[in-house]
Amino acid sequence: MTTMLIRGGRLVDPASSVDAHLDVMIVDGRVAQIGAQLLPADGMEVVEANGLVVAPGFVDLHTHLREPGQEHKETIASGARAAARGGFTTICAMPNTEPAMDSAAIIDGVLQRARDVDCRVLPIGAVSKGRKGHELTELAALRDAGAVAVSDDGDAVADTSLARRAFEYLSDIGIPLAEHCEDPAIAQGGVMHDGAVSARLGLRGQPAAAELSIVQRDITLAEAAGAQLHCCHLSTEPSLLAVADARARGIHVTAEVTPHHLCLTHEAVAGSGDDLLYDTNAKVNPPLRTEADVQACIDALAAGVVEAVATDHAPHAAIDKQCEFDAASFGISALESAWGVVNSLVDSGRLTLSEAIERLTIGPVRAWNLDRGDLTGLGTLQVGAPADLTLLSTDAVSRVEPASWASMGKNTPLAGHTLVGVVAATISQGRIVWDGREH
Amino acid sequence: MVAEQATETAMPPTATDATERVAQPSRAPFDEPVTDWRQRHLLDVDTLSKDEILRVLSTASAMAEVLDRSVARTPALRGVTIFNLFYEASTRTRSSFELAGKILGADVINVSGSGSSVEKGESLVETLNTLSAVGADAVVMRHHASGAPWLASRTIDGHVINAGDGQHAHPTQALLDAYILLQEFGDLTGRKVVIVGDILHSRVARSNLWSLTTLGAEVTLVAPRPLLPAALAPGATEREHPLSLPSVQIESDLDRAIVGADAVMALRIQNERLKGKLLPSSAEFARRYQLTAERIAKASPDAIVMHPGPMNEGVEIAVDVAHGAQSRIEAQVSAGLAVRMAVLFLLIRGGA
Numbered sequence: 159m160t161t162m163l164i165r166g167g168r169l170v171d172p173a174s175s176v177d178a179h180l181d182v183m184i185v186d187g188r189v190a191q192i193g194a195q196l197l198p199a200d201g202m203e204v205v206e207a208n209g210l211v212v213a214p215g216f217v218d219l220h221t222h223l224r225e226p227g228q229e230h231k232e233t234i235a236s237g238a239r240a241a242a243r244g245g246f247t248t249i250c251a252m253p254n255t256e257p258a259m260d261s262a263a264i265i266d267g268v269l270q271r272a273r274d275v276d277c278r279v280l281p282i283g284a285v286s287k288g289r290k291g292h293e294l295t296e297l298a299a300l301r302d303a304g305a306v307a308v309s310d311d312g313d314a315v316a317d318t319s320l321a322r323r324a325f326e327y328l329s330d331i332g333i334p335l336a337e338h339c340e341d342p343a344i345a346q347g348g349v350m351h352d353g354a355v356s357a358r359l360g361l362r363g364q365p366a367a368a369e370l371s372i373v374q375r376d377i378t379l380a381e382a383a384g385a386q387l388h389c390c391h392l393s394t395e396p397s398l399l400a401v402a403d404a405r406a407r408g409i410h411v412t413a414e415v416t417p418h419h420l421c422l423t424h425e426a427v428a429g430s431g432d433d434l435l436y437d438t439n440a441k442v443n444p445p446l447r448t449e450a451d452v453q454a455c456i457d458a459l460a461a462g463v464v465e466a467v468a469t470d471h472a473p474h475a476a477i478d479k480q481c482e483f484d485a486a487s488f489g490i491s492a493l494e495s496a497w498g499v500v501n502s503l504v505d506s507g508r509l510t511l512s513e514a515i516e517r518l519t520i521g522p523v524r525a526w527n528l529d530r531g532d533l534t535g536l537g538t539l540q541v542g543a544p545a546d547l548t549l550l551s552t553d554a555v556s557r558v559e560p561a562s563w564a565s566m567g568k569n570t571p572l573a574g575h576t577l578v579g580v581v582a583a584t585i586s587q588g589r590i591v592w593d594g595r596e597h
Numbered sequence: 598m599v600a601e602q603a604t605e606t607a608m609p610p611t612a613t614d615a616t617e618r619v620a621q622p623s624r625a626p627f628d629e630p631v632t633d634w635r636q637r638h639l640l641d642v643d644t645l646s647k648d649e650i651l652r653v654l655s656t657a658s659a660m661a662e663v664l665d666r667s668v669a670r671t672p673a674l675r676g677v678t679i680f681n682l683f684y685e686a687s688t689r690t691r692s693s694f695e696l697a698g699k700i701l702g703a704d705v706i707n708v709s710g711s712g713s714s715v716e717k718g719e720s721l722v723e724t725l726n727t728l729s730a731v732g733a734d735a736v737v738m739r740h741h742a743s744g745a746p747w748l749a750s751r752t753i754d755g756h757v758i759n760a761g762d763g764q765h766a767h768p769t770q771a772l773l774d775a776y777i778l779l780q781e782f783g784d785l786t787g788r789k790v791v792i793v794g795d796i797l798h799s800r801v802a803r804s805n806l807w808s809l810t811t812l813g814a815e816v817t818l819v820a821p822r823p824l825l826p827a828a829l830a831p832g833a834t835e836r837e838h839p840l841s842l843p844s845v846q847i848e849s850d851l852d853r854a855i856v857g858a859d860a861v862m863a864l865r866i867q868n869e870r871l872k873g874k875l876l877p878s879s880a881e882f883a884r885r886y887q888l889t890a891e892r893i894a895k896a897s898p899d900a901i902v903m904h905p906g907p908m909n910e911g912v913e914i915a916v917d918v919a920h921g922a923q924s925r926i927e928a929q930v931s932a933g934l935a936v937r938m939a940v941l942f943l944l945i946r947g948g949a
Contacts, residue, residue, distance in 0.1 A: 354838035357826035360743035360765025360803055365827060428840050432644055436744030448835060480722055482742035484763070 160588060161185050163198045164547060167207025171214060172516035173538035182212060184545040187588035192541060205590070207549050210582050211511070214539050215247025215277075215546030216518040219336070219414055219526060220311070220390055220468035221493070223249075223279070225271065226264070227256025232473040232566045234268065237493070238275035240471070240565035242591035244493040245518075245581040247277050247546035248528075248536065249471075253284040254312040260284035260295045262303035269304055276591040278546070280306045280528070285315050285324050285335060292317070294324060301333050306526055309336035311390055312443075314372045316342050321376065325383035334386040334412065334526060337376050339397065340444060344368035349484055351424040351445040359428060359436065361483060364445050366394040373397045377404045377411060388525065389413040391470050393444040395454035402463040412525040414468035415455045417499035418490050418571070422446045426571045427483075438479040438486035440571035442472070456508050459517055466522035469496050473567020491567030495558050497550060499572070501579025504552065511552060545588040549595070554580040627659075627673035627701075627942060634947030638750045638757040639940055641766035643807040650808055654776050656939035657932070663700065664935060673942055674701035680728050683739040683760070684710040689906055689930055690760050690769070694737045697937040703734075703945075721745060722752055729753040735945055738762075743800075756944045764798050770905050771804035773936040775812060777925050778860055780932075781901055786813035789897075791854050793819040793886055794864035794913050797826055801905045802864055803842065810843040817846040819854045821885065823875050824866075851886050858896040862903040863888045863913045871912070879912055888914045893923060901925045 165181040169192070183191040183202075198204050218241065224232040232240075234251075241249045251268060253259030259268060265281045272279035283300030287293045289310045297308060308328070314337060315321040321335075328335055345368040350356050352363025373389055377400060380387035392398055392413050404411045424446045429435030440446060458464045472489025479486050500518065503509045509517075523529050523537030535543025558575050560568035584592040634652065642650065663671050679698045683691050691707070698705035708728070710716070715724060721740070725748075728736055735756040738746050743763030750757040761767040775785075782788055790809055796802045796818050809816050822830060828838075829847055836844065848854040855861060871879040888902060902914075902924045910916045919926060 352827045354828040354833075354835040354841045357828035358840050358842055360763050360800060362764075363827060425840060433750075434640075434744065434747055436747050450834070477720070480720075482721055482740070482748060483744045484742040485721075 161199065162203045162205060162585070162588060163196060164205045164207050164212055164549070164585070165196060167210045167212035167549060169212045169539060170512060170515050171539040172512045173214070173520040174540055176539070177512060182539060182547065184585070184588050187545050189535070189539055189541055189543045189545055192539065205549070205583065205585070209551070211550040211552055212539070213515045213548050213550055214519040214537050214543075215548050215584065215586060216245045216496070217522045217528070217537055218246050218249040218469050218471070218493070219466050219522045220416075221249040221251055221471045222254065222473065222489070223251045224473060225255065226267070230475050231478070234271045234279060235275045236564060236566050237471070237473070238272070238277045238279065240493040240563060242276040242584045242586060243564050243581060243594070244469075244495075245497050245548035245550065245584055246493060247548065247584060247586040248280060249277055250280045250282050250306055252309060252311045253282050254289060258284045258289045260287050260289065262296070262299045265300060265303040265305055277586050280304070282306060282336060283308045285310045286320065289313065291315060291320060294320065294327065297324070297327055297331055301331055305333065306528060307334045307336045307388060309338065309390065311336060311338040314338050314340050314342065318375060322379050322383070325379045325385040325387070329383050329385040334388040335380075336388040336390050337372060338390050339369045339372040339376070339392065340364070341368045341371035344371055348445070349441060350427050351447045353424055353448060355424045355428050359434060361427070366396060366447065366451075369394050369444060370396045370400060373400050377409060380411065381409045386410040386412065391416045391419065391444055391468065392458075392464065393419045393447050393455065394451050398454050398458040398463060402458070405463065412466070413464045414466040414522070414525075415459055415464050416468060416470045417492055417496045418442060418446065419444070419455050420452065420459065420467070420503065421499050422571060423449050423452055436483045437571055438481065438483055439490070439569050439573070441483060441486050441488055442490045443488040456503060460509055460513060465517065465525045467496065467500055467517045468522065469493050471565070473565050474569045475566070476568065479569050489569065490571065491560065491563070491565050491569050494563045494565060495570060495572050495577065497581050498556065498558070498577025498579045501550070501552055502577050505578040545585060547585040548581060549583040551580040551582050553578065556580050627671055627946070631943055631946045632948060634943045635949050636944065636947070637949035638746075639768050639944060640746050640750060640757065640759045641807065642768045642771045642804050642811070645808070645811070647811050650772065650775060650811060653772055653936065653939050653943060654779060656943055657776055657935040660935040660938040660942070663938070669700055670702070671700065672702040674698065674703035674945055677703040677734045677945055678732055679703045679705045679735045679737060679941065680733045681705060681707045681737045682724070682728065683707070684715070685739050685741050685761070687739055687761070689933060690739065693933045694760060694937050697934055697941055701938055701941060703941070721748065725749050725752045729755065735941065758940060758944065761800055763800065764803075765800050766804045767800040768804050769933065769937055769940055770801050771808040772940070773929055773932040774805055774862070774903060774905070775808050776932045776936055777901070777903065777929055778814070779812075781925070782859065784813070785809065788814045788859040789817070789857060790814045790860045790862065791817045791819060791858045792862045792864065793851055793854070793888070795824045795866040795870065796820045796829070796864070797824045798867070798870075799864045805862070806843050806845060810845065815846070817848050817854045819848045819851045819886070821849060821876065851892060852895065855892050856895050858900055860901050860903060861888060861893065861896055865905065865907060865909060866913050868909065883912055886913065888918050890915060890918055890921070893918055903929060906930065
């Protein structure tokens with residue numbers, strides 16, 4: 159029997175509306191007791207949390223782990239270490255691996271490889287075989303193998319008839335279709351947002367309409383089929399309005415935004431000086447948008463239209479970014495800067511601390527109905543819940559230094575930026591997986 | 598000193614000036630160090646001040662005198678190694694850069710995308726490191742990816758000259774266009790310049806926007822909506838964005854825009870863009886946007902016609918207009934050589 163006491167911290171558990179100085183006792187990987195000034199038993203490991211917020215471990219609905227197939231970018235183990243450092247104790251792994259996670263056998267393999275890593279890994283299955291967009295995968299078999307959602311992320315399910323059948327078939331499978339909302343017929347290979355900066359830089363632009371087109375189509379299809387649509391990484395104001403409107407009409411639509419779409423605009427591609435940067439670390443899909451879009455993402459998150467911050471952690475090797483902008487890979491390594499970005503919004507008064515933590519914990523859990531079976535209590539700190547916790551500083555200021563990250567992907571346009579908020583320690587299933595506290 | 602004289606004039610010569618100057622004996626004009634040039638690279642014209650643009654153009658007119666000599670050679674860049682790194686096909690830009698370097702006495706080495714390590718999958722950064730390692734003093738670069746010369750400027754030690762990057766910039770084309778326009782009009786303040794055609798995909802249009810507005814011209818861009826960047830379309834948000842292209846007139850009707858124009862510049866349009874996917878047809882494009890004699894007649898009587906080449910005669914420009922009295926298209930090609938000599942000279946002999 160392993161036991162641990164986390165004491166002296168400010169417990170913030172949005173699921174149970176708790177915000178108080180309470181201690182947490184863990185026994186065998188589950189929360190055993192919560193109370194004021196609990197006393198440690200003999201031999202119990204004590205974690206001091208004075209001055210820190212104690213929150214449920216974060217749940218990321220959108221992580222790219224690159225294994226199998228691209229282990230030079232990230233492995234399941236390195237991605238899980240990065241998650242732990244970022245305060246995440248559960249991450250959902252996107253299926254755009256090589257081969258794609260389009261069969262029960264491959265999902266099983268990923269789960270095997272994830273068994274002893276530093277956080278819980280929940281796989282997402284592919285919608286179409288090989289993510290090619292032509293034939294449906296065995297969606298029920300994927301669910302039974304452990305897939306918590308299906309997605310062809312990286313690409314939309316562009317074929318409308320396939321998307322229609324996927325929603326219909328999923329209506330009684332009980333897992334969402336997590337859509338990468340980008341209409342390729344409109345995006346046409348655009349490498350950044352279609353706007354003032356792309357016009358200046360001579361880069362092909364991806365119009366906001368490419369996102370809205372798929373959001374609207376999928377709302378229509380999900381409504382007709384009675385299935386759940388989950389919109390990944392929304393980035394534009396019109397899409398967010400469409401989701402709010404659909405929700406108000408009772409359609410089962412959920413949505414996420416990424417940390418980078420909450421803090422950066424398309425200007426990051428050009429930089430602020432005379433020298434045009436063509437910063438490939440700011441190349442991401444969906445692209446960084448306008449200031450109005452950033453504000454709309456923050457507003458939608460605060461209002462609960464968007465229930466989850468998801469990282470879209472997309473690690474790449476240096477060589478994938480040290481090249482021409484057109485040739486560079488899309489994606490931002492995001493697990494280890496997520497808390498700083500979200501808490502900076504708390505610091506600037508855009509979100510309450512409870513809202514910020516909610517969108518990283520119980521918000522995503524409810525969005526995908528993950529609170530079931532072994533995972534009962536996930537995203538909360540209630541007695542019986544998994545002992546997944548993160549200890550957070552809400553006022554420590556730090557510079558983003560990817561060289562010191564656990565992720566193999568150092569690709570972030572936030573490098574050198576100053577953020578407010580640090581993940582001090584993370585406990586995953588009762589085990590300390592990250593401890594950056596000053597002793 | 599001819600070069601200094603030219604600086605004082607601060608303007609390329611009008612036809613009369615040029616005649617006067619050619620009459621003067623030219624003593625080795627490029628031996629003195631250049632002390633008033635501070636740009637290390639020429640990536641685009643957006644970072645050049647009006648004075649800097651005029652400095653290039655006055656140097657170019659001095660270079661034009663060298664070209665008028667019976668033996669057009671000067672050793673101003675002797676001992677200098679210039680690499681022409683061309684990832685895209687080019688006739689006039691590449692040959693004029695090559696000739697410019699050779700006339701100035703430099704060693705010029707051509708590297709193209711085919712027949713080099715590029716074909717074996719070598720990355721751009723590796724190729725640039727290689728050129729740096731063998732001692733390239735300057736790299737003249739044409740690349741299909743917008744921004745590639747900026748990457749080069751951060752990678753190599755030598756000077757980088759952008760000879761056209763993707764759909765982004767073509768600074769020496771803009772400078773030679775300015776040279777022709779100043780030769781014609783002396784001063785561009787208030788002069789009306791119309792640029793018509795495929796603005797969206799045109800690096801020539803983008804660079805010209807910067808130099809022409811810097812020189813005081815009133816620029817109008819004319820294009821059907823699919824050939825216009827979204828940010829320039831009517832009703833676009835962010836028109837006042839700090840990173841925006843210069844604010845100019847946007848017009849979809851050439852017949853209206855061309856009235857009273859002092860110069861009309863047609864842009865090349867690729868045939869594959871006229872096959873019904875982007876625009877209905879070549880004939881439909883010609884009906885609305887071709888430079889015809891009838892349309893040129895609506896411009897100012899002294900208006901000149903320009904085109905960066907290569908032309909699709911009968912598509913964006915009528916044959917008789919391309920070769921008519923108002924056309925400066927051949928003069929543009931000749932000016933390209935002098936301007937590129939000036940650019941190489943100023944960057945390499947300048948202080949940066």
